[in-house]
Amino acid sequence: MASMAVMVYRYFGPLIARIPGLILISAIVVTGLLVWAIWGAAGVVEHIAANPEVNGAARTAFGMPLTVAELHAGLSARGWMLVGLFQYLLWPLQSELIRDLLGLGAVFGLFNMFPVFAIWWERKVAGRIQSRMGPMRVGGWHGWAQSFADGVKLVCKEDIVPGAADKLLFRVAPYFAMVPALLAFLCLPFGTYWVFRNIDVALVFILAMLGVEVVGVIVAGWASNNKWSVYGAMREACQMVSYEIPMTTVLLVPVMAAGTLNMIDIGEAQSGGWHTWVAFSNPFAFIAFFTYFVASLASCKRAPFDLPESESELVAGFHTEYSGFRWALFFFAEYAAMFVVSGLAVTLFLGAWYTGLPPAVGAWVVGAIGDNWVAHGINGLLISGPVWFIAKCIFFVWVQIWIRWTLPRIRIDQVLYSCVQVMFPIALIALVGQALWMLIPMDNVVYRIFNILLSAIGLIVMAGIIGIAVYGWRHGKRMVGYLAVDQLPGA
Amino acid sequence: MRNIKKTAIGLAVLGLVLGAAATARAHETDPAPAATSHDLVQRSEGPGTLEGVLFYVFAATVLGSGLGICISRNIVRMAVYLFITLGGVASMYFLLMANFIGVIQLIVYAGGTLILLIFGVMLTSKSPWVRFEVKRGEMIAGGIVCSVLAAALLTVVLGAHWPTTEASVQGSTVAGFGHALMSTYLVPFEAVSVLLLVVMIGAALLARQE
């Protein structure tokens, strides 16, 4: 299989190397269009099925309400072109099971593709922080195909199970870590209608999934029959379970602000513009946001809390004995969990999928162009949309990577001290403060002052980060440290 | 053989994921009133063939892993089977329209109590392969007693006529919980808070190092 991969790379490599950005962007655009098209098509089918003239009384196979002929009639009545093709394409979309399977495919695809991107991104960012370039060779442009090459390598590795290990538990443990991360994607909303399942307890469900990952890690550490793995697993369980307390407490702040556990409703509550975002509404929510971010770093086992996989101490912590595809499963779980906690931070505190532009801009666009799909597409880029959700999540994943490669690791007793004696009091203060703040009527001058002040601070910080990044990129400078280098090596 | 096991585990995982998705589909709340509403008694298949299939899948999971707990002699495997049982029971809570209880079960039981049990296992076991050999006589006697008990309970429970009511209202249970805990069940709520405090102090006291 390795020789096959080499052949593929030899034939297609030079071709792919020339158009990597195009492939990536087209893949993203095509996936987005497919999801939107399937959703739209399902809506069309439902409209046709609801029309009593078209919908016959008989039931077709699998209990779907429309036959192909009825679909043909309904589509022709709406003036669709290529009806002969679409009637066969849209027919299976009536069944909820098939729609669910397609949706699951999209979720599973995203769950797989994000770690692939994130591993490459982490290596590039880590390289830049360390004055080197990161992967540059595989695939041509900045080594974008490095993750795919790593994937092929990991799949081709020998499947080693330690002799004295508990074989069943050893094999099953990566799935205990990976499946909760996948399930968390099921109710993470990317847009107002872009969620696989909109359950009313979505927030608590995602927290439950992050808590269940601990079991996978413990079982992995124990089943390796390796003292150091067990140490890593115990420290990790201790850390993750402890940090769930301030994390959950502080996540009650936006729940109180929005009044619901439904993530889409919390996102909708922040739709009015930059100043309606929960993080900028009062100083307690501001504190709550930063507390949540730090607690989520600990929950994801990211530095500075990465004792469980402390590379210089425990070989590799709880996944020392895992190699090949099983190790890849653990890493998929970790990067997917990073995306999920970033998604929670974005949805609950920073405006979900809204850009922060006031809705008046969207209304102006619709007024100028008309209420058609062009206007809604432009609004998707300007006002709200899944693109912005993913962009904000990637920004927070970038901040997590940045923190990992900047700060040193802290000890387990410092970890627990900071959890119980620093973060939990702050979380309680934020909670009580938010509860008291909600008693202030919204047109009170104190409320307004803090709202505007915090929004301004947020805007300045955001503009500052973007400005520094753009300045450094354009001038090729490294902006930190005493050893400012004018040109990065190799640039 | 290994590949078959992996495929089976992968399929079971996929089934559980699909099951969670499908059950939540039946109890979805919509963000905007313009979208179509979903009831439990919906669509063309009546009260859900998929729900029936899922019930059997979850019941098989729960009872199968329960059987695994009964049979297994390795304490860590028992804890893992308990984890699977708790997950199956949480899935059944989702089927029974108790979404909030399902997630609370996952957070508290699977993500809290089970971790505690596993810590207890790891701190009190000397090696991964220590097994306590159960005497055959005890197991047979226990099996007979439990079978008789099961038969008696099942006869009583299945023979009684329970006045069933159809599920009337869909929607979110969380607000109802808040109301119930703050009005009807306020005294048990406060009592449980005091109890948790006492338990924390007691456990720390019992487990302290002399």
Added chain:
Amino acid sequence: MFHIGLNHYLVVSTLLFVMGIFVMVTKRNAIGILIGVEMVLNGASLNLIAFNRYVAGGLPHMDGQVGSLFIIVLAAAEAALAVAICMNFYKNLNTVDVDRGDELAG
């Protein structure tokens, strides 16, 4: 057969309950007994929620679900205490086998 009624859930919860009792009776490991207790509590909790859904008719009646919530909370509390007791047992007798704890036997 695919129309799920109350009886289906009662069978599952009863079997879970009885299996929990079997585990409590036969296991010699103290934590094993604790696992049996958890199974029993889960069976009872499932029973309560099944009755809430099928007999009380679901949403406006929350009694079964609140009862199950309290069962979950109390189970967590007693598991914490029981594990602490097992730790003490292990510290004193250097084993976790409950058959060895017979110093007070007559």
